[in-house]
Amino acid sequence: MRWAPEPSASGTANPMNFGDLLGPLVMQRILAERVGRRDTGRARRVLSVGSVLHLSRPGDVVWGTGVNGKIDDQQFTPSLDVRAVRGPYTRAVLAARGIAAPAVYGDPALLIPHLFPEFAAASPSKRRSVLVVPNLHELDRFTHEGTLSPLTDPWTMVEEIAASEFVAASSLHALIIADALGIPSRPITAVAENPFKYLDHYAGTGRPDVRFASSIDEAIALGPVPAAVWDPHALLAAFPFDVWTGDASPGFPADAPTAYLELAADAAMQRAALRNEAGTDPGSETLEALERLDALSAQDAPVSGLTREELDYAGLARPIGDATTAPLLSVVIPAHNTRPWIGETLSSVLAQDLDGMEVIVVDDHSTDGTRAALEEIAATDSRLRVIDSVTRGGGTARNIGADHARGRYLVFCDGDDLVPEGAYRSLVASLEGSGSDIAFGDYVKFSPTSTWRPTANWPAYAAPSRGITIHDEPTLINGRPCWNKAFRRSFWEASDIRFPDVPRSNDIVPMVTAYLAAERLDVVENVVYLYRERPGASSMTAKAASAEAVKSYLTQELACARLIRDHASDELRDRYAMLFLARDGWVHLAKYFRSEDRTRAQDDEIAGLVGEIVEVLDLGPDAVREPNKRMLLQLIDGGWYGLATTIATLFSGAETDLAVRLHHWRRAVERPDGEPDPFEQEYFADALLHDLSRAVLESGVDGAAVLDLTRTLERRHPAPLTAIPELASRPLEPELLERRLARAREVNAALLSVETGSALTIRFAGSISAYALEPVLYDEATGAAHPMSASSQGDDENMQWTGTIAHSALPKHVFLRPALRDVATGEVLTTRFDAVTPEYDRFDRFLMTFDPRGIRLARRSNWLKRAAARVGRATSRRIRRPSDARSDAV
Template sequence: MGIGTQPSYRTGCCRASPPMIGRVTSDLEEQVLGVRCVRWNPERADEEGRTAPVSNFGDLLGPLVIRRIVETRRIRFASSASRRLLSVGSVMHFANPGDVVWGTGVNGKIGTQPLPPSLDVRAVRGPLTRAVLTARGIEAPEVFGDPALLLPELWPELVRRPRPKRRALTVVPNLNETARFAPALSRSPIGDPWAIIDDLAASEFVTGTSLHALVVADALGIPSRPIAPENESTFKYLDYYAGTGRSDVRFAHTVEEALELGPVPAPEFDAAALLAAFPIDLWAGTGAPRPSRSRSYLELRADSLAQRTALRAALGAPVPDADAELDEAGSAIERLEMLSLRNPPLEGLTDEERRAIGAAPVRASAPGDDAGGPLLSVVIPSHDVRPWIGETLDSVLAQDLDLEVLIVDDHSTDGTRALLDALAAADPRIRVIDAVTRGGGTARNIGSDHARGRYLAFCDGDDLVAPGAYRALVDSLEASGSDIAFGDYLKFSPTRTWSPTQNWPAFRAARRGIRVQDEPSLLNGRPCWNKVFRRSFWARTELSFPDVPRSNDIVPMVRSYLAADAVDIVEDVVYLYRERPGLGSMTSRAKSADSLISYLTQEIVCARLISAASSPELTRVYRTLILDRDGWVHLARYLRADRGDHGRDAEIVGLVRELVAELGIDRPNARDRQKAAVFELLLAGRIDLAAAAAVVCDDDAAPDARLFESWRTIAEHDAADDAALLAEPVFSSRLCAALVAGVHAADDSADVALLGAVGAVATSRPELLRAVPEFADAANSSAEELRARLRATRARAAELVAVSSGRSIGLQVDGNVAAADLAALYDESSGRVVARAPTRPAQHGPGVRSRLAGRRLPMAVRLRAVLVDPETGWAMSLRFAASTPEYSPFDRFLLHFDRRGVLVERRPGWLPRAGRRGVRGLLRRLRGTPKG
């Protein structure tokens, strides 16, 4: 019977059919719709020397169950063939880094099991397996159960109707005890899984030492009782029973005793939870779920001790006694302790973690400059960077100096780890280490602890190192004896490349042996990857990266800058930082509350370090860094995002207040008034209003509906509070530009939000609406009247494509302009049309043209070009698509350009203006005051 095929029935039971489980790729793997599934089925030779697969039925159940689930969900293709799935059976010891675990368990027979710390565990067989994994630093959820228990969920026909019982008793031994029981009672565990399931379903009672015979009996509701195995620990049995609510199960030792004891209680099992934990993302391409909270190795180790203590009590295991013979529970607990404490993952721990568990650190003391090893150690943390890591390594390994590359993989799930193994096999300079504790900070610390080079550099797994970069930085340190060498860097994305440092004085020339106070603009850049450190300095200063969700390098970098006796500056570009889109990138995750809180917490530490340095130059640069650069970017990114649950707003406000207090200023004095306003609102606890202000500061990037809802929030605030944002020219100017953009929107999707904002402004600051002809009389107009004016403007779709000035103003307009429409100039301060003229077809180019007499215009008033509908008298805004005409001192008009286009201002003629300039010059000479 093929996987996913409904079992055929005869007398209500499964009919045996030839096993057709799938494409076997090895003794340990089977392809199930594109994903490699681990299951144990090696070949063995018989007495005549012929080999054949073992075909122990319990080890073949995993692919059956997996295929059925995937086919039921109608998903056909694997998203990635690089990750394997471990499900049914005690196959955990076959796991590779990054494998996914769903329902399998630890094998109690094998004493040495170096389980990869990067296992992606979704569910396990029972709590004993969970305790072992947790002791090794592997996070495992409390989702228990053998997937074979799902047989009735996946094949309801198995239990849909009563079945006649053909056997009163079925005894199934495990694979290593096939000769233990009488042949008349025994049913071999070897063979077609459906045939064995059929025999179990037709039995009145099941016993034996085959764990999966007992599991299937539980699944089908067949009474059963385990018999204690003679050739292995009871670890896996008690793991399964404890995971199904039967920690106090009693083992029989013979078939007769099993019949006398009768069946064990029915399992307490949450099928829905186990199914929900199924890793469908391996097929669906949805991406592996990220843990809500990652615990450190030391936290997990302590939790495992608590779990093991609770399990000893639940299983009723006695306290260990060297002279006492252990019962089944005692044997399982003894095995649990041994498996939990043996093979700690020392290589993937930091020296701090190693010391905490009593293990020797990798580096016993701070290295000297004459320490053995390569000249340079390059530490690269990696997490899900398979598309880029090869390119990164090419750029690092091409550097012209003796180096080692320490790649610390931080629980990658996209096949990065397998690729790293292949790359390391091809180049002995590469060493791959699996981090136990999650996080980029810990990964960097592990790498720096293992580093053997005289110098130390950090690189990210998706960036590039410029040719000759490390040679230039190391040569500078060799020549100067400084502690750190800085290099310039660029950022790039799929569409552009730019220099974040172009306005920094630091990289204008090479310098050696200076202090950071001598070039304070170095403080603007606090990544770890564009510099090389003397490793003895790194160790002596005891620098390390905190494990925080965001900005884990700013504190150690500031510490290093301030602690360095001397630093060098290499003006060449040494590093290229890749900004990449996608949900997994740091850029995308930076919008979360966790990321912002992490950043603010780290920034407060930096502020204290800068304050303690007592350097006016560094303090000045640092204040600008917070109010105009990094601090503003982090806050604005969060405020502009969909913040969802506002439960952490108070925490964020408190951290902003603490940071500003550490800056030593009474009021945020950002260069940009809009940025300062956002900080002021946060300090006042007005985070919703601060979010609105942050959105309107970058209105080109905000969706129209979000933008107008933000303006509505600001306008309603202005109506209620004394400190009115709209009273500030920068905000009122942006409001007018946003409203005009809304008028010209290509559809009506954002009109509800637009008119809501207009209504709020009409209540709080109606005079501002005069700048937009369509809304100039909004306070006295209904919503339908405003919509009619919007429709009229949008129907014209008119653009100002040319403007000229001289003795009069010439306008050329393109669009659906009606023959009767008038070109006009509109006074935004009064809301009136001050001049209008008929239009006629343009001589050159599209649309219509008109010329307005200059002498009829008011003096020193800025006017905006509009169209006027002569029937309704409505003035209609124009899009601006004109080029800027050249300035002439003889023109009677000044043209002023803003975000919306051009403003026309009439001025006195050339002779009067020349006369006034002459008089002012003469007065200055008489008074002896210099020009200007």
């Protein structure tokens, strides 16, 4: 982006200042050399050469431009993405407005000799001793014979400066090019310009106290200013390549101030430093520039984009709307880079059939065109108000929206989700009728491939309720997002509920605070929110495994645990403990320990936070029922992070590659002495056998890896390898195993159905190839195979086998697994399980159990005998009770 003069009255273009034409030339050379492509379809502008910051728009990238000191009303949007600025004067003004900028200085025109080596070669013969270049707005000021108009072609201007012995100029870019080429120069005070931008350049290049000349003669008499001192490599390193390559923005260093109050304080220190650098006897131009710096810094505080805490601390008045026109409902929507979805979100919100609604969208420094999309929508609907947050962060954005809300009721929505028809009407109607503080609504989550209802098994959402408390329905604690509920705004403000600015889980503490503070709660039966689980690296879900995110979550969870400990009933505390230990905490910890980008120090920090939470709850890991979750917590508590990684990889998240799973199983088997033994629990042994069964059938798995794991397992743990027919016989030699694996994979058999009527009937399908096969029932404990009456049909490519056996022919209470046996060798084959799970029938002659590998069957007694036994046990209990009661009475 560059400045261009307005066309003339006749419509013809006016000539441009050469300095404003340098920006595209510099940018194009960098892009041609370093990127090679320039279009990622991202609608962003880069402001570089010149004093064009006052022309910036939300989301623009700033690289080397500066503040124009002569313009009184300079509006700067807080969402500027600043990579470098012309000098420290500009940086101080931006900081005073709450805009973070790194201390990387330099007008990009300084890079011309670095980008165009022909100008850095040996100096050309000097054609003149003095070159005079006036400012654009004083073209007729000088009559010196060496005067050159700034409207000259930019490359001609660069060549003329290079061919001069001395440059005296009121044109800032003539002075900048002279500095770049090493040509001696001296500034002449411009009549039409404030010295602010000149001092900005000089201070950014190591010369904060430059003296200006009032004329050409004085400039010659004063001689050249000191040579520029600056770092071209830093300026090039700050170039916004990501705008063209599509890479992620580099962001700010972790210790850089980005909050408004920090930036305001930093701006004051920057101004003090500039005054100090000006010395005890600054020139009049320096004093004028410093006065302008103070004036610009004090101008137009970004009141609308500040929280009430920031406004109070800065001594600024909070904007208060007309109370007589207050709406019924305020909807607060924080938005950060949500352009693909924000239109749908607002369409669903603005379509709500509720009279008296205001919608406040707080743009949190979006850089993808979200702000422009919001302006388009706001132009068509007066209910929508857009606010630019100053301090970065989703929590601050929500707080800003809540501070600006005027409605009787308050709801939150995210900028990429959807609100179903009638949602807000149902929430508001419930609060209007009950007088409660909060109304909860049901919600659904959806992704590009699935839809699910997280509340399906929570009793609190089974039926509508009014006027209850969190202690009446403890399962309300299971859901802690802010967007599926409406709050009475007077309750919200009286409870002083604030969202923290943290990388992860910024709503769980505010919601637990609200749940415990509310005297009355409602639950409506409507689905009031549709949460979009979106893919991609920019989503919160994608970032959930990082150490920073998990520490953030655990820190917030620790605050929640303390609130629950201090204010909740025992039942609610137990419910919350399970929420952390077996659900939310498990998900975050498993994601973290599955990740590879971790350090021991980070693991220790995570473990320390988990230990604090467990201590606050006064519950140990043993309180968790699920063996995998209990084991992970025990491993974290004991500092066995390697085995924790194995358990997290094997028992959480998306299914990992089988070869990776086998590697982790071997890690679990070969664990060092002193580490817990997961195989003491049947759960883990069954899971290992499941993966070994998969390994037998999957052609991509190397038989050597299976054999290696099997032999390791034999040495370290007495696992029941007879459960895998191919691994049952001993000794197991490589050639034998390879032959068995090849046969199992070639046949590729699957169990299709199990019928337990007058007789037990099982059916398989697969490819027979060269083998004669028959159905059997395989005893995994002994390796024995019970034969069945068998039949088969089909051809080598599509074969079906049926096996039938009478109930009485099988032993009682022994679990057997349907399988196929090679008639020629007597060896049993591992098969897949593709059958539909049968419904339980209490009259069935077989007890069926299911595990990851499929179905197991055990013959049981006749249902009449089982019924009689139950009656006998119940009668025995009834007979004992009166006796016990009489004994107690005596």
